[in-house]
Amino acid sequence: DAGVIQSPRHEVTEMGQEVTLRCKPISGHDYLFWYRQTMMRGLELLIYFNNNVPIDDSGMPEDRFSAKMPNASFSTLKIQPSEPRDSAVYFCASSISGSTVNQPQHFGDGTRLSIL
Amino acid sequence: KNQVEQSPQSLIILEGKNCTLQCNYTVSPFSNLRWYKQDTGRGPVSLTIMTFSENTKSNGRYTATLDADTKQSSLHITASQLSDSASYICVVRIKAAGNKLTFGGGTRVLVKP
Numbered sequence: 001d002a003g004v005i006q007s008p009r010h011e012v013t014e015m016g017q018e019v020t021l022r023c024k025p026i027s028g029h030d031y032l033f034w035y036r037q038t039m040m041r042g043l044e045l046l047i048y049f050n051n052n053v054p055i056d057d058s059g060m061p062e063d064r065f066s067a068k069m070p071n072a073s074f075s076t077l078k079i080q081p082s083e084p085r086d087s088a089v090y091f092c093a094s095s096i097s098g099s100t101v102n103q104p105q106h107f108g109d110g111t112r113l114s115i116l
Numbered sequence: 117k118n119q120v121e122q123s124p125q126s127l128i129i130l131e132g133k134n135c136t137l138q139c140n141y142t143v144s145p146f147s148n149l150r151w152y153k154q155d156t157g158r159g160p161v162s163l164t165i166m167t168f169s170e171n172t173k174s175n176g177r178y179t180a181t182l183d184a185d186t187k188q189s190s191l192h193i194t195a196s197q198l199s200d201s202a203s204y205i206c207v208v209r210i211k212a213a214g215n216k217l218t219f220g221g222g223t224r225v226l227v228k229p
Binding site: 056 | 147148150157158159160161162165167205216217219220221222
């Protein structure tokens, strides 16, 4: 089975440029999460969707960050304009609601973003 | 202050030996506690998920324990292998917080031959 697929795996760009990260969740999963991981702060939840609808975006750092989920099989995280402090590994994860709350989140392998 | 604290931050063990990682949490009430393994350059992978009523759960050579009274969990790795070299992350899901998870800072384990 294909897991969560993220692209690109690596992105290097200059400050001020627009960055778009992409995610394809596992088919049939109705939750999608975007995380950011840094050495200093560990894993932080940015936003999550349920059935393509944003549920909680309280972790989005500022207005420069936006996320969309136009359909059940695709989501994007956009940073515009990018800044050096946005450099981090961004993970997408998906899960299925099921009959209990004890469903694991399945993570992609992340996008390593470097803003110069 | 992080609501999920892990110790040690890192450790080195010899192949074949056992080790135990600790997790203390202050979040309450919680739905479940999870342990994830993260290999270098990869995303985290779920090892175990325990509800507050469960004391122990195993996944192969990994055994997690939970004491909801003292708010402590541990992850025991038996007969370590080189492939166990990774970061291990303790994660707590808070009740009434939807699907939001609170992550510990992780313990980096290095298994040497």
